[in-house]
Amino acid sequence: MGYRHGQAYADQIPELAEERVRLSSDKKWTGRTLARAEVLALGRACLPYHEAYAPALMAELRGMSQATGVGLPELVILNGFTDFIDTVYNTDPVVQSSPAPAHPGADNCTAFIVSPDATVDGYGFYGQTWDMHDTATPFVILLRGKPAGGLSFLTMTIVGCVGMIGMNEAGIAVGVNNILGGDGQVGVTWPFVVRQVLAQDNIDAALACITEAKLAGAHNYMLIDAHGRGYNVEAMASRCHVQEVAHGSMVHTNHCLLPRNIEVERERLPQSRLSSETRLSVAQNRLDSGHITLDDLVALTRNHDASSGICVHAEEPMWIESCSAAIMRPATHEMWAVWGNPCQNEYERFAV
Numbered sequence: 546m547g548y549r550h551g552q553a554y555a556d557q558i559p560e561l562a563e564e565r566v567r568l569s570s571d572k573k574w575t576g577r578t579l580a581r582a583e584v585l586a587l588g589r590a591c592l593p594y595h596e597a598y599a600p601a602l603m604a605e606l607r608g609m610s611q612a613t614g615v616g617l618p619e620l621v622i623l624n625g626f627t628d629f630i631d632t633v634y635n636t637d638p639v640v641q642s643s644p645a646p647a648h649p650g651a652d653n654c655t656a657f658i659v660s661p662d663a664t665v666d667g668y669g670f671y672g673q674t675w676d677m678h679d680t681a682t683p684f685v686i687l688l689r690g691k692p693a694g695g696l697s698f699l700t701m702t703i704v705g706c707v708g709m710i711g712m713n714e715a716g717i718a719v720g721v722n723n724i725l726g727g728d729g730q731v732g733v734t735w736p737f738v739v740r741q742v743l744a745q746d747n748i749d750a751a752l753a754c755i756t757e758a759k760l761a762g763a764h765n766y767m768l769i770d771a772h773g774r775g776y777n778v779e780a781m782a783s784r785c786h787v788q789e790v791a792h793g794s795m796v797h798t799n800h801c802l803l804p805r806n807i808e809v810e811r812e813r814l815p816q817s818r819l820s821s822e823t824r825l826s827v828a829q830n831r832l833d834s835g836h837i838t839l840d841d842l843v844a845l846t847r848n849h850d851a852s853s854g855i856c857v858h859a860e861e862p863m864w865i866e867s868c869s870a871a872i873m874r875p876a877t878h879e880m881w882a883v884w885g886n887p888c889q890n891e892y893e894r895f896a897v
Contacts, residue, residue, distance in 0.1 A: 547605030547606055547609040554686075554704040555612060557705075561623055562615045565622050566584055566623075576811070587633060588619065590731045591621050591629075591732065595621060599741050627762065629761065629762065631728070632730060632731060646814050653865050654675055654798070655798050656674075656720050656765065656798075657670075657794060657797075661773035663793050664838070665837065669769050669773035669874070670874055672842050674855060674857070675867070678864055678865060680864075682868040682869075686701075687700070687701050687882055688702050695744055696715055698743040699897045700743065712873045716878060717743065717745055717751050719739055719743065721735055721765065724764060725811035728784075730783070735761075735766075741758075748770040752778070766778040767797065774789075776789055798820075800813070800825075843881070843892060846870040846872070856888045868885065869884055881895075882895060
């Protein structure tokens with residue numbers, strides 16, 4: 546699988562890997578200034594944790610490496626860039642005084658679970674925008690996979706990355722939005738966690754893939770199954786909190802909501818905090834009324850009502866945009882996905 550993925554994108558994967566290694570050396574993103582050799586050494590140190598956590602996914606990376614010539618440390622950095630930033634930030638050998646606030650480009654997604662009782666048709670949904678620096682948009686793909694002896698899956702991802710947002714044939718859906726951890730460590734990055742979730746046939750096993758991992762950095766994970774059971778997991782590298790979403794809707798953006806996690810959250814720029822808080826409020830207001838339909842969720846991802854809308858457009862100086870979005874209905878095994886900015890492109894329907 547990894548070899549075929551690498552063959553299909555043999556030109557783009559080295560380009561994206563090089564960009565993300567370079568950004569991992571940039572103090573504006575990581576809070577530290579590192580040489581390339583130091584960045585790659587940290588990536589290499591993460592490899593044994595990925596191997597222990599998911600050997601089959603490491604085999605995929607090795608196949609991708611063989612097809613592209615990109616080294617395994619570079620591929621781990623490409624995959625887990627927004628976790629790897631936390632690792633760089635909090636690794637002792639690179640500690641410096643007065644680290645820079647986190648770059649807002651790492652934290653602009655808006656994610657939501659809608660329970661069955663809050664929908665018109667009685668089926669639960671998961672959805673989100675995926676926001677990043679606008680240079681990432683050309684690399685967005687939808688990947689269909691069928692591991693030998695495993696479950697078929699769909700994942701919206703980027704070239705060279707094993708998975709970011711997806712659903713499997715058992716009706717397990719998973720997505721993420723980045724939060725900014727000051728407690729990063731050498732460990733497992735979030736795309737491996739997403740793909741391990743998609744290898745499970747029940748939500749309890751899927752949840753354990755998050756709570757039992759030695760995470761490299763901070764992300765908020767959302768899970769929902771075909772029966773409408775949902776969980777929100779605000780996971781830092783050193784701690785996590787699991788919240789069941791049994792009724793109504795749950796929204797998460799890019800700031801920690803729990804005091805215990807706020808303790809280890811990185812400093813952020815004021816406009817970044819305002820964006821996260823505004824998007825959270827807008828999405829909550831839109832979903833609180835219940836009687837939600839697919840069209841309502843599509844409209845939510847295209848929202849421009851607030852000064853900091855859910856549908857983000859690239860503007861200087863940060864050039865962050867909604868590179869894609871996805872909405873999934875696990876009970877019917879359907880995914881609606883859009884490449885590029887949701888308000889400028891049409892959703893397409895897929896099934897797994």
